[in-house]
Amino acid sequence: MKIVSIDTYYGAVPLHTPFKTALRTVTVAETVIVKVTCDNGIIGWGEAPPTHVITGDSLASIESAITNVFKPLLTGESITERDRLFALINKAIVGNTSAKAAIDMALHDCAAQQAGLPLHVFLGGYRDEIETDYTVSVNTPEEMAADAKAYINNGFNVLKVKVGKDQISTDIERIKAIREKVGDSCLIRLDANQGWRPKEAVSAIRKMEDLGLDIELVEQPVLAHDLKGLKYVTENVDTPIMADESVFSIYDAREVLETASADLINIKLMKAGGIHQAMKIANLAESFGVECMVGSMIETKLGITAAAHFAASQKNVTRYDFDAPLMLADDIVSGGIIYNERKITFNSGSGLGVKEIDGNYLHDTKSIYAVEK
Incomplete structure (x- = not known):
């Protein structure tokens, strides 16, 4: 089961009430959605919100890491070799933990679907x-x-x-x-x-x-x-x-x-x-x-x-x-x-x-x- 495409989308959903902490106030949940498609038709999903004050990741940095680093790195690779893929992801770029998380989610989604099991x-x-x-x-x-x-x-x-x-x-x-x-x-x-x-x-x-x-x-x-x-x-x-x-x-x-x-x-x-x-x-x-x-x-x-x-x-x-x-x-x-x-x-x-x-x-x-x- 090989990865044939990795696509990203920008999402934004308003909060019904502002979320306030010592670090920030949020009124809109912004996120980068990731879609991983495999050659057998299985689709895996992931997401990464920008949380500048905690992870240092922005919308642009998340999208760039996925599109410019992970997409060329992973396209054509086999989902069944998960440990090797996660090692590649972790080594490919310093930091960028939110982008890594979005890709990781999507790969786990694909692998569990292939196994026919709920992810948990x-x-x-x-x-x-x-x-x-x-x-x-x-x-x-x-x-x-x-x-x-x-x-x-x-x-x-x-x-x-x-x-x-x-x-x-x-x-x-x-x-x-x-x-x-x-x-x-x-x-x-x-x-x-x-x-x-x-x-x-x-x-x-x-x-x-x-x-x-x-x-x-x-x-x-x-x-x-x-x-x-x-x-x-x-x-x-x-x-x-x-x-x-x-x-x-x-x-x-x-x-x-x-x-x-x-x-x-x-x-x-x-x-x-x-x-x-x-x-x-x-x-x-x-x-x-x-x-x-x-x-x-x-x-x-x-x-x-x-x-x-x-x-x-x-x-x-x-x-x-x-x-x-x-x-x-x-x-x-x-x-x-x-x-x-x-x-x-x-x-x-x-x-x-x-x-x-x-x-x-x-x-x-x-x-x-x-x-x-």
Whole structure:
């Protein structure tokens, strides 16, 4: 089964509500969609959103890497030689993890279809159902508390609360307001997106512990490169600390794990460069007794479907952050994962189970360069 063509499209879907974190505000989910066609008619899909402030990838850089590097590299190659292809992809260009992830998704989709299996079964098949949290964007304490209550009323029982954008005292007021509004009916996890300094992070988390706010975990409290600071926070609070932006590759993961700089790791396909590399991180973390979450950027259901299949396939992935498609004004994917409030299940199709992408949201990739000017 050989690759005969690789095509890219530009997609843009508005969010129904702005998504706000310490790093950025998003109102439109922009993405590069990848379509890999094989000589037996099998089609594999992937996607890569630009997340400049985290991965450094833009629409133009993603499209260029796929069209100018991966397309000539992979066209004519056999899907059945996956390990060799993933090695070629990883070696062909430095960085560009989002572009690598999009190609990786599409190749995995093709391979699982050829095997006649849903991708999560093809990868290991540990679970066939998972549950996502729902993210509370940074706003005033009152707005965040109202949003949190609405999400609980809509069937979610784990909230991921964004903090780290301004004063820590305000963050504490946000969490107090949310906990008062929702009571003890849900788990609350925090994501500071690198917004705190180590000592102030310890002070804030200790205060939340003293207040009995019952925080499940705190994600990436300090700057990504500050592993000493991350370790300092981890060692000086009781609340579990999760590394996110500090871990892109298996080498990053090894350093965090060997130094015990975090209690948990958040794996994202856009950081890791796809499922192949993400599997390595999950397996390495398991060898250290460290559990993983799988999260995402602001992606459509296409990218989240790939991430969910990976997450469900692995025993050591125990937390899931897959609410991004629920934030979009429309669903551009026919097929893929199925949402029932917080529960995510998989359709019976092989591969990703994606049947079609809504052409109304897809454009020629030449428009990417017009968008980014």
